[in-house]
Amino acid sequence: MKNLLLLHGAVGSSRQLEGLAKALSSEYTVHTLNFSGHGGRELPEVFSIETFADDVLSFLDAEGLTSVFIFGYSMGGYVALFLARHHPEKVSSVFTLATKFEWSPDIAQREAKMLDPEKIQEKVPAFASALKARHQPISWEQVLSRTAAMMLSMGARNPLSTPDFSAIMQPVRLAVGDNDTMVSIAETTAVCRQLPCASLAVLPNVQHPIEKIVIADLAREVDLFFRNP
Incomplete structure (x- = not known):
C-alpha cells in the first residue's frame, strides 16, 4: 500500500487526525507524527516551518x-x-486542507492576537483545558506563545513565495472550506494558480476546525486525489 503521512495543524497534535487515519487505513499505510513542541514533545528553541x-x-x-x-x-x-x-524527492504528492498562505505583518498580528493564553482561559476555558491535555507535560501557554511568534515571523518573511510555488512540480490539491473564516478561497485560489500541477477543491459547509468536518467526506476527497493525482 502507498505510504501516507498526515500532518497536524498549529497548536494541534497527531491525535486530531486519528479519525482520518482510521478512515484511510484500509487503503494506505498511514503515518502520523507530532511536530516539535506539540503533543508532549520537547519544545524547540523556536517554532518555524x-x-x-x-x-x-x-x-x-x-x-x-x-x-x-x-x-x-x-x-x-x-x-x-x-x-x-x-526536498522534492521525499514527496510524491500533497493534499492540503485549510492552509493559510497569505501572511503579512497585519495578518500575522491579527492571527497572533487570537493565541493569547489569558484570553483563551477567560473566554474559552474548555479549549484551554483541551490544549493543556493535548500538550502535557509541555506548557500549553508556551505552545501558543511560540506559535504566535512564528506567525509574526512569517508575516515579516513568508517562507514560501511565488517562485517557490512555481517550482513545486508534484501534483497538489488545495482544499478550503467555504465557511472558513481564517483561510479565504481567494488566497487559496491565488496559490493554486502559481502551482504548475495543482487543483482546487472548495468544500461546502466546511469551517476551519478539522474537528467540525465530517471525516468520511474528507477521507473520500483525500482518497480520490491520491488515487488519481
Whole structure:
C-alpha cells in the first residue's frame, strides 16, 4: 500500500487526525507524527516551518520511508509544500486542507492576537483545558506563545513565495472550506494558480476546525486525489 503521512495543524497534535487515519487505513499505510513542541514533545528553541520540516525528514529517515504522499491540515499543509519545494524527492504528492498562505505583518498580528493564553482561559476555558491535555507535560501557554511568534515571523518573511510555488512540480490539491473564516478561497485560489500541477477543491459547509468536518467526506476527497493525482 502507498505510504501516507498526515500532518497536524498549529497548536494541534497527531491525535486530531486519528479519525482520518482510521478512515484511510484500509487503503494506505498511514503515518502520523507530532511536530516539535506539540503533543508532549520537547519544545524547540523556536517554532518555524523549517523546524517542522526537519521533524518530518527525521521521521521519514527513522521509518525508512523514501517518499510519501502527504495530507497536511492548516499549518501541516504549509509544511508539506515547503518539503515539496526543498526536498522534492521525499514527496510524491500533497493534499492540503485549510492552509493559510497569505501572511503579512497585519495578518500575522491579527492571527497572533487570537493565541493569547489569558484570553483563551477567560473566554474559552474548555479549549484551554483541551490544549493543556493535548500538550502535557509541555506548557500549553508556551505552545501558543511560540506559535504566535512564528506567525509574526512569517508575516515579516513568508517562507514560501511565488517562485517557490512555481517550482513545486508534484501534483497538489488545495482544499478550503467555504465557511472558513481564517483561510479565504481567494488566497487559496491565488496559490493554486502559481502551482504548475495543482487543483482546487472548495468544500461546502466546511469551517476551519478539522474537528467540525465530517471525516468520511474528507477521507473520500483525500482518497480520490491520491488515487488519481
